[in-house]
């Protein structure tokens with residue numbers, strides 16, 4: 001846990017609660033945390049899921065690694081320390097989104113177990129669904145949509161996850177998806193099924 005630096009600050013409790021907000025949107029706030037190697041398909045699935053949920057009339061929002069690094073986290077690089085701070089901020093933002101009643105999808109490599117555990121602790125285990133997007137490294141490298149693996153193999157990028165920086169796989173993810181064989185649509189259906197089971201969203205036609 002990062003210490004609070006500021007002194008003379010007091011938590012101010014709001015007057016409208018999460019349950020009241022959730023009643024308005026007829027869903028429960030939840031965080032779908034996608035983790036996996038670069039090019040494993042996290043963003044593709046997160047955005048497909050967001051779209052499918054919004055089309056069904058739900059409030060959903062995808063927070064994507066590269067997008068967040070253009071704004072909120074533009075001052076962070078890829079050192080272990082910065083990766084940890086990247087995930088800490090996302091977890092805190094995700095917590096606010098969940099409190100707002102939003103089905104939130106986060107797509108970050110989030111390679112370190114301890115960082116993902118810290119995110120789970122910040123958000124609360126009951127609101128945290130870990131999705132391990134797990135095609136083989138060979139599949140990711142073959143896709144290489146941004147040419148990053150090629151650069152990493154050539155030594156032009158240092159500290160690239162899966163090549164010369166570790167990826168620590170989840171030990172007990174709620175869902176594991178091998179995108180080598182499962183399409184983004186199929187992955188989305190799987191996750192929507194889980195959200196229905198958990199009562200985060202009502203089943204269709206109810």
Ligand code: ADP
Pocket residue numbers: 036037038039040041042043044045107143145179180181182183184
């Ligand atoms: P990540 O967010 O994990 O870095 P992206 O979603 O940005 O990965 O990139 C994954 C690439 O793999 C995209 O070009 C996507 O079109 C492709 N792809 C091929 N098959 C799949 C699949 N079954 N699921 C997700 N992405 C897939």
